[in-house]
Amino acid sequence: xxxxxxxxxxxxxxxxxxxxxxxxxxxxxxxxxxxxxxxxxxxxxxxxxxxxxxxxxxxxxxxxxxxxxxxxxxxxxxxxxxxxxxxxxxxxxxxxxxxxxxxxxxxxxxxxxxxxxxxxxxxxxxxxxxxxxxxxxxxxxxxxxxxxxxxxxxxxxxxxxxxxxxxxxxxxxxxxxxxxxxxxxxxxxxxxxxxxxxxxxxxxxxxxxxxxxxxxxxxxxxxxxxxxxxxxxxxxxxxxxxxxxxxxxxxxxxxxxxxxxxxxxxxxxxxxxxxxxxxxxxxxxxxxxxxxxxxxxxxxxxxxxxxxxxxxxxxxxxxxxxxxxxxxxxxxxxxxxxxxxxxxxxxxxxxxxxxxxxxxxxxxxxxxxxxxxxxxxxxxxxxxxxxxxxxxxxxxxxxxxxxxxxxxxxxxxxxxxxxxxxxxxxxxxxxxxxxxxxxxxxxxxxxxxxxxxxxxxxxxxxxxxxxxxxxxxxxxxxxxxxxxxxxxxxxxxxxxxxxxxxxxxxxxxxxxxxxxxxxxxxxxxxxxxxxxxxxxxxxxxxxxxxxxxxxxxxxxxxxxxxxxxxxxxxxxxxxxxxxxxx
Ligand code: FDA
Numbered sequence: 199x200x201x202x203x204x205x206x207x208x209x210x211x212x213x214x215x216x217x218x219x220x221x222x223x224x225x226x227x228x229x230x231x232x233x234x235x236x237x238x239x240x241x242x243x244x245x246x247x248x249x250x251x252x253x254x255x256x257x258x259x260x261x262x263x264x265x266x267x268x269x270x271x272x273x274x275x276x277x278x279x280x281x282x283x284x285x286x287x288x289x290x291x292x293x294x295x296x297x298x299x300x301x302x303x304x305x306x307x308x309x310x311x312x313x314x315x316x317x318x319x320x321x322x323x324x325x326x327x328x329x330x331x332x333x334x335x336x337x338x339x340x341x342x343x344x345x346x347x348x349x350x351x352x353x354x355x356x357x358x359x360x361x362x363x364x365x366x367x368x369x370x371x372x373x374x375x376x377x378x379x380x381x382x383x384x385x386x387x388x389x390x391x392x393x394x395x396x397x398x399x400x401x402x403x404x405x406x407x408x409x410x411x412x413x414x415x416x417x418x419x420x421x422x423x424x425x426x427x428x429x430x431x432x433x434x435x436x437x438x439x440x441x442x443x444x445x446x447x448x449x450x451x452x453x454x455x456x457x458x459x460x461x462x463x464x465x466x467x468x469x470x471x472x473x474x475x476x477x478x479x480x481x482x483x484x485x486x487x488x489x490x491x492x493x494x495x496x497x498x499x500x501x502x503x504x505x506x507x508x509x510x511x512x513x514x515x516x517x518x519x520x521x522x523x524x525x526x527x528x529x530x531x532x533x534x535x536x537x538x539x540x541x542x543x544x545x546x547x548x549x550x551x552x553x554x555x556x557x558x559x560x561x562x563x564x565x566x567x568x569x570x571x572x573x574x575x576x577x578x579x580x581x582x583x584x585x586x587x588x589x590x591x592x593x594x595x596x597x598x599x600x601x602x603x604x605x606x607x608x609x610x611x612x613x614x615x616x617x618x619x620x621x622x623x624x625x626x627x628x629x630x631x632x633x634x635x636x637x638x639x640x641x642x643x644x645x646x647x648x649x650x651x652x653x654x655x656x657x658x659x660x661x662x663x664x665x666x667x668x669x670x671x672x673x674x675x676x677x678x679x680x681x682x683x684x685x686x687x688x689x690x691x692x693x694x695x696x697x698x699x700x701x702x703x704x705x706x707x708x709x710x711x712x713x714x715x716x717x718x719x720x721x722x723x724x725x726x727x728x729x730x731x732x733x734x735x736x737x738x739x740x741x742x743x744x745x746x747x748x749x750x751x752x753x754x755x756x757x758x759x760x761x762x763x764x765x766x767x768x769x770x771x772x773x774x775x776x777x778x779x780x
Contacts, residue, residue: 215508217325247519253311266692282484283475297659377688380510512560545778670730696739
């Protein structure tokens with residue numbers, strides 16, 4: 199029956215969603231074919247913040263080091279300025295993306311990976327190249343037109359833009375990774391909430407050497423409080439480094455009611471020079487574009503054999519840097535499930551868990567990214583006097599006044615900056631996902647999870663089913679550090695137990711399942727000399743965790759099991775339930 203299908207998975211879109219899905223599927227040896235209407239990949243910088251969870255995905259897929267080569271290193275990402283211009287008076291600085299003393303340790307503790315800054319035109323080729331090398335087929339200049347699904351598969355019609363011909367391909371499954379204007383999401387009638395284009399932003403990509411302004415306070419993002427770029431809810435202009443420190447984006451909000459922004463050469467040049475604060479600055483303007491602030495998410499992500507992911511199902515502004523990160527994680531969640539069903543390891547019902555697990559994340563990040571824009575309000579209130587002609591000058595004079603009012607405003611400024619941690623140090627938003635679906639068996643004895651700290655700001659490691667396995671440094675056979683994330687994942691389920699977990703080890707070995715490995719923490723290859731796993735495991739040493747290929751915990755047995763028969767029954771029941779065989 200293989201012959202009935204041209205491929206097993208068709209993917210429309212070669213962006214972060216499609217390319218990650220193709221890479222993950224090809225890594226698992228699944229026949230996959232991705233197509234894009236354009237001639238190549240992203241041709242503008244777009245997303246760049248790559249958070250630890252996305253880097254963990256890259257690490258699992260074996261491309262972390264390659265991505266790091268192209269990245270602005272973490273240490274140089276985050277001394278974000280709030281200033282009147284790059285050369286001008288600073289109002290405040292915020293240590294962002296976990297680089298500050300207060301948060302650095304939290305980030306180190308949570309993951310074997312650092313944050314990276316990799317612009318999309320550099321990231322996408324890494325994903326695509328590796329996917330291709332591992333067997334994925336790639337076709338450009340080809341537009342998706344329509345599809346029909348039946349009981350066994352999907353027939354998809356494309357138009358080849360080079361020959362002008364239409365043709366069809368048949369596949370078992372279709373992934374709609376076709377971006378914010380997804381035709382596929384529309385064709386399968388996904389229900390959306392929210393609105394698109396609620397505000398407009400102008401982006402100008404330019405070359406100019408700004409290193410002297412940032413060498414002593416490196417950051418990929420700076421906010422400029424200046425009348426030339428003061429429109430909209432953020433109320434500030436933006437200077438974002440694309441390549442340190444000679445390629446940048448200047449961004450500012452524009453009034454959509456007035457139509458497109460004025461992009462004439464002298465207006466744009468003047469704006470850039472004002473934002474930098476250097477009237478003589480040599481600037482080479484490269485591209486000018488607009489984008490619109492969306493606030494929209496799909497209630498669910500799939501219908502039958504068709505699965506949408508990425509911007510196709512969650513559309514939001516770049517604030518909080520969640521765009522491509524969430525796309526890559528959607529793809530990673532979906533890919534192993536498709537691979538398992540195609541290989542016959544799991545029943546088709548496993549695929550329903552994709553939407554159940556990822557749609558709540560989509561909803562959350564759309565709300566978070568939009569709220570992050572609105573949270574500039576209190577900041578603006580501290581340095582602007584509304585209604586005045588020179589509202590920023592007047593505001594700054596008031597802010598710096600040696601008066602009780604000045605003291606109060608400076609207090610308010612600190613509080614407003616604290617609020618920006620929800621955009622720039624929202625470690626919990628990035629890593630605290632909890633999945634609920636049939637691919638997760640809740641630990642009924644554990645009760646509701648209690649959040650010890652603010653779940654948006656702080657990571658809470660736990661081995662509760664539905665959470666990602668906590669990172670802990672172990673030691674491998676060579677004596678080097680290896681993460682709990684390194685001894686799990688890579689396409690397989692992992693039964694994690696301790697030295698006392700002999701019954702589990704035997705039960706797993708008896709199953710002889712090609713998709714299951716056992717890791718005994720404490721044994722050679724996965725020793726715990728730091729006691730790091732001991733601290734976070736929450737289960738008895740003779741208990742067990744079943745970790746899915748995507749690093750999320752499917753099931754746990756917290757109390758000890760010593761006898762083989764119990765271990766056998768429990769493990770088999772857990773696997774059958776999670777894989778949809780129960
Ligand atoms: P993406 O839109 O990247 O890819 C869609 C793919 O589908 C493309 O390959 C396209 O060719 C293909 N396609 C669409 N319709 C098709 C059809 N009918 N037939 C065939 N192929 C079709 N995010 C962020 O986090 N920080 C940021 O700073 C920015 N900045 C930014 C600037 C600009 C100008 C844009 C356009 C976007 C951003 N983003 C962003 C958003 C970020 O780029 C976005 O989240 C991801 O690219 C979405 O990835 P996807 O893979 O889901 O879709």
